[in-house]
Amino acid sequence: MDQNKVGPAVVGFVILVVVLIIISSGCFYVVAPGTRGVKVTLGKVGEQFLPEGFGFKAPLITEIHPVEIRQRAAATEAECYSSDLQQVNVKLKILYSIPQASVVDIYRKYAGDPFDSLVAPRIQEAIKESTALSTAEKIVKERETIKVKSLAAAKAKIGEVINLQDIVIENITLSKELEAAIESKMVQEQEASRAKFTQDKARIEAETKNIEAEIQAKATITRAKAEAESIRIRGEALKENPDLIQLQIVERWDGRSPMVIGGGGSGGGATMILPVEAPPRSP
Numbered sequence: 001m002d003q004n005k006v007g008p009a010v011v012g013f014v015i016l017v018v019v020l021i022i023i024s025s026g027c028f029y030v031v032a033p034g035t036r037g038v039k040v041t042l043g044k045v046g047e048q049f050l051p052e053g054f055g056f057k058a059p060l061i062t063e064i065h066p067v068e069i070r071q072r073a074a075a076t077e078a079e080c081y082s083s084d085l086q087q088v089n090v091k092l093k094i095l096y097s098i099p100q101a102s103v104v105d106i107y108r109k110y111a112g113d114p115f116d117s118l119v120a121p122r123i124q125e126a127i128k129e130s131t132a133l134s135t136a137e138k139i140v141k142e143r144e145t146i147k148v149k150s151l152a153a154a155k156a157k158i159g160e161v162i163n164l165q166d167i168v169i170e171n172i173t174l175s176k177e178l179e180a181a182i183e184s185k186m187v188q189e190q191e192a193s194r195a196k197f198t199q200d201k202a203r204i205e206a207e208t209k210n211i212e213a214e215i216q217a218k219a220t221i222t223r224a225k226a227e228a229e230s231i232r233i234r235g236e237a238l239k240e241n242p243d244l245i246q247l248q249i250v251e252r253w254d255g256r257s258p259m260v261i262g263g264g265g266s267g268g269g270a271t272m273i274l275p276v277e278a279p280p281r282s283p
Contacts, residue, residue, distance in 0.1 A: 027056055027057065027058075027059050028054065028055065028056050028057070029050075029054070029055055029056075029057050029064040030053070030054050030055075031050050031051065031052045031053055031055070031064065031066060032052060032066060033052050034052070034068060034069065034070040035052060035066040035067060035068050035069060035070075036049040036050060036051065036052070036066070036067050036069055036100050036103045037049060037050030037051075037052075037055075037064045037065065037066055037067075038050070038064070038065045038066075038067055038103060038104055038107040038112075039057065039062060039063075039064055040062070040063045040064075040065060041058065041061055041062045041063075042061050042062075045104060045107065045108055046104070047104065048104070049067070049100060049103040049104055050064060065107060065112065066112075067098060067103045067106060067107055067112045068098070068112075069097060069098050069099070069100050069103065070097060071095060071096070071097045071165065072095070072096055072097060072115070073093060073094070073095055074093070074094050074096075074115045074119070074120070075091070075092065075093050075094070075170075076092050076094060076120045076123065076124065077089065077090065077091050077092065078090045078092065078123075078124040078127040078128060080127060080128045080131040080132070081128075081131070081132060082131055082132070082134060082135050082136040082138075082139055083132060083133060083134055083135050084135045084136060086135075086136035086174065086175070087174075087175065088131055088136055088139055088172060088173070088174060089172070089173040089174075090127055090131070090169060090171075090172055090173075091169075091170045091171040091172075091173070092123065092127070092167055092168065092169060092170065093167075093168040093170055094115070094119060094120070094123060094164070094166075094167060094168075095164075095165040095166040095167075095168070096115070096119055096162055096163060096164050096165055097162075097163045097165065098114070098162060098163070099160070099161075099162075099163050102160075102161045102162070105161060106161065106162075114161075114162060118158065118161075118162065119158065119162060119164070122154050122157040122158050123150065123154045123164075123167060125153075125154075125157065126149075126150040126151075126153035126154040126157060127146070127150045129150075129153060130146050130149040130150045130153065131146060134146065136174055137185070139172060140172055140174070143169050143172060146169065147167055147168075147169050150167055151164070151166065151167045154167065
């Protein structure tokens with residue numbers, strides 16, 4: 001065989017094999033986990049997304065473009081104005097994801113990444129609307145309220161094409177003069193609250209002491225009334241029963257001989273009974 005003819009034939013065969021390998025390698029695709037594929041054939045986008053996994057496609061004329069459906073986090077900022085015409089700069093972090101049902105539509109309109117063209121502008125608009133209804137001081141103090149209102153407004157503006165999961169307000173920046181004024185006002189409010197607490201505490205302690213004094217006074221009056229009533233009852237009993245005294249003396253006698261002073265007899269008179277101590281015994 002002529003060597004001059006064998007050389008070109010071998011080269012041609014090698015080229016053919018390489019071309020076949022390239023073509024065959026372009027016949028299949030792999031969609032990675034967490035993504036969905038969009039088929040584009042000669043510039044025409046397919047109507048259905050491709051699920052994750054392995055598949056075949058037409059070589060050279062068909063391309064598979066991945067679109068991520070996992071949660072994404074992106075940062076943005078919004079320059080706002082409060083209801084008292086103060087400039088407020090808000091730094092945000094946005095958590096969102098693309099529903100798989102929106103993959104093809106998102107690819108057509110936003111090349112697979114809708115944040116800069118769709119998500120960020122709507123959120124900035126919602127934040128500006130929410131902050132415009134509050135003073136700068138309230139925006140700083142009630143950032144959670146601003147966040148909730150802005151998230152609801154942004155969801156309504158974006159619709160279901162994007163799953164807007166959360167808005168995180170990372171920082172709120174005011175002018176230095178306004179920050180100093182708000183800080184001074186907050187300090188004054190804290191001092192006023194502390195003074196009010198001290199006054200309330202003193203008032204409660206005074207009221208407690210007054211209540212305790214009233215209770216003690218009532219108890220003293222009650223005891224005095226009880227003693228007076230007891231004396232009155234005893235007096236009436238002695239008046240009605242003069243012999244009651246003699247009975248009490250007998251009941252309390254300790255067995256020692258009494259000495260009676262006073263005149264009995266028909267003239268009557270007071271009588272005093274004194275105990276007579278027994279003389280001590282000699283040892």
